[in-house]
Amino acid sequence: MTDAGTGAPEDASNKSLKKARWPLIALMAGVAVVVVVALIAVFARGGPVEYAEDTPEGVVQRYSQAVIDGDTQTALRYLAPDLADDCERQQPGTDDLRVTLVETTEREDSARVEVIVATVYESGPFGTNEYRSEEAFDLVRVGGQWYVDAAPWQLTICFDSGL
Incomplete structure (x- = not known):
């Protein structure tokens, strides 16, 4: 055809x-x-990277999350033992906080974890209003475990020690 x-x-x-x-x-x-x-x-x-609990970054991450969640009991477990024992507890702020890891400097028995803390305020017509600041956590190693020895003011849970 x-x-x-x-x-x-x-x-x-x-x-x-x-x-x-x-x-x-x-x-x-x-x-x-x-x-x-x-x-x-x-x-x-x-979601965000989850750091190992036995690292300075992991301790800071878990401590910060506990404070942001208002879980003071969990946050206290990450404080250096001498600070946690003497802690005059306060209720952490209810601001919407974000914590971003910048850099970690680790030594044998101490570490410094630098972060950016962003406090997010209400949304406006041009997006959210937020304040960012560079802050640092100081950690100590006690018995092979890392503990928070000093925290940024936004994540403070103790009146007397500044933590």
């Missing part, structure tokens, strides 16, 4: 039409793969 318009066999025109579609199909498949990979990367990213 021949194509009435050209006199060429019908299957030859179908073959050339199929050949012309392959680059388009390959391009669409490539775009689909890129979109799927991008979606996986976005959704697999998860």
Whole structure:
């Protein structure tokens, strides 16, 4: 059978039409793969990095989260034992705080964890209002375990020691 318009066999025109579609199909498949990979990367990213509990960063992270959550009992477990024993407790502030790790300097029995503390206030017409400041935690190692020895004022839970 021949194509009435050209006199060429019908299957030859179908073959050339199929050949012309392959680059388009390959391009669409490539775009689909890129979109799927991008979606996986976005959704697999998860939340913030959780540091090991036996590191200065992990202690600061857990202490800060406990204070932000208003869980003074848990926060006290991360204070140096002599400070926790003498702590005149206060209720931590209810401000919306974010703590971001900047740098850690670790020595044999002490460490300094520098952070940025962002206090987020109400939202306005141009976005949220926030105040950021660079702060530091001082830690000591007692019996092989890290403890907070000094904390930024925004994360203070004891009146008398400044913690």
